[in-house]
Amino acid sequence: MTEERDTRLRDWLAAATGELDLRIAGVSRLSGGAIQQNWALEVECGGNLHRWVLRTDSPAVLAVSLPRAAEFALLRAAHDAGVTVPQPLFLCEDPDIIGAPFFVMRRVEGQAQGHRVVKDATLGGGRAALAAALGTELARIHRIRPPREDLAFLGDPPADAALAAIAAMRARLDAAGTPRPVLEWGLRAAELSAPPPVPPVLVHNDFRTGNLMLDASGVTAVLDWEFAAWGDGHADLGWLCAKCWRFGNIGQEAGGLGPRAALYAAYEAESGAPVEDARVRWWELMAHIRWAVIAADQAARHISGQERSLELALTGHIVPELEWEILNMLEEG
Amino acid sequence: MLEKPDGTDLLVTARQVVLNELLPALPPEKAFAARMVASAIAIALREQEASAFVPEMDLASLAREIRAGEHDPGTPRHPEVAMLLRQYARLRAAVSAPRVLRQG
Incomplete structure (x- = not known):
């Protein structure tokens, strides 16, 4: 991500969390996802370090996949039904923040490959x-x-x-x-x-x-x-x-x-x-x-x-x- | 006559360089890309061999007929079409994924 984009993302997350001192300590691309992009976020706010994942679309999106807002709603429904999913946190439907809509969820450890x-x-x-x-x-x-x-x-x-x-x-x-x-x-x-x-x-x-x-x-x-x-x-x-x-x-x-x-x-x-x-x-x-x-x-x-x-x-x-x-x-x- | 070594020889040799010289020297996150290159070369080589055996078939008509149920079990050409498809699938797999033909 570019520096400007990082700043816009920081400001948006600060507003979403209400933590005005929020700081993005790290951003890195995670592996996998031919359709979606997943970025690991390390975020400091309120004296705590949070490990989140930002999920957004790849440049070429399969027409049959659901948009991010829908995926966010599904994660919520699944979470409420007791399915083991990363807890969904924030949804941003404004494409101008990082170039495409995205959502943020809690990062989960484990192996998937x-x-x-x-x-x-x-x-x-x-x-x-x-x-x-x-x-x-x-x-x-x-x-x-x-x-x-x-x-x-x-x-x-x-x-x-x-x-x-x-x-x-x-x-x-x-x-x-x-x-x-x-x-x-x-x-x-x-x-x-x-x-x-x-x-x-x-x-x-x-x-x-x-x-x-x-x-x-x-x-x-x-x-x-x-x-x-x-x-x-x-x-x-x-x-x-x-x-x-x-x-x-x-x-x-x-x-x-x-x-x-x-x-x-x-x-x-x-x-x-x-x-x-x-x-x-x-x-x-x-x-x-x-x-x-x-x-x-x-x-x-x-x-x-x-x-x-x-x-x-x-x-x-x-x-x-x-x-x-x-x-x-x-x-x- | 074109100069030797020919394309097949060059591809075989290039693939060996990728696997034997480049792959061990690459950082782990680039190993997948190197394996993909080796795999792509292998497919291209097998395609050269197989291209002489690709049957002349009107695939569009065949696909349409199958969908319309014209070759369903019990129709006259069902056994013939079943065998034709098996040969066609075997040839395609022999190029793209020969290991599946070796698994019984």
Whole structure:
């Protein structure tokens, strides 16, 4: 950040906190976030040092992600529902302070990086305990149900979340313009086997290894709420369990972190409702299709010149392995 | 005749320099970028090999037909299309992510 921007940010935070002597002792970019930027803030005020995170948009924003104000409201709703999230503190919708709207939340310690956390069997008190903790978190998220005035930006829930997901993927494929027969094959099979609708709940929609901050005691934060929507809670269980999100540790079916059975058992205990395994598996097929569509769209940002980046370019090359896995799933199923 | 070594040789050699000489000397926060460079070169090399085998297919029509249910289970061309897609997916994975083909 530039010096001028730091000054504007300091003044804004001083007004938001009411601490006129507030001083920003440090600003540094945190890792991760192709869509959002996260900055670590060290802030001194009232004689205390606060460790916060400032979250704002990257230059090229995916059209499907929610704006910062919405993400802030979701964090609040989740926090109130007992979900382990970083406590949301302040929202700034004025784009002129730092160049884009942002919000500030408490900084949480832990590890999130997918390739690292799947290798550490001690996180969360062991694999079964960690999978159980994830089940509890998800059940709490799914306790948030429509209608909710504070989450009105989510719109009306879809009449049928499964068919809506298929339609959304087809629309994105059409918008991208590249014919992808293998993904179409997967979508058609999904359409023919779609489970009947269930009452809608809040679906996080990116609840997976890499977006879960963990430490030795368990989950320290569920991150990245920008894709949340009303839908079928099994979609979250499927996204977490999908093989493509196990970071190579495929034997641990709950996100490469722990056993599926412990995840389901804790989810059922917290929610009081049974997990329908076949429904979760259906959403795992959709997870592979969705990740392929997202990966192709990310590569398109590089190809179009919107954001030239080797990382985005290589993300496109994940699509073929997802297609391969989709065909395997359909043959096994 | 163009001068030797050719593009393939140059890419193979450049990739070895990235992995064997640059990567160990880089600060840890740049290791990811170096691995991405090596990975991109590897994909480009495999693409050169595979490009001769890319089948002539009307992908747009095929995609449209599949979506319309014309190749659903029970239709005459279902087995043929299933096999075609598997071959097509195998070729694509062989370029972009050959390790998945080695996992049974």
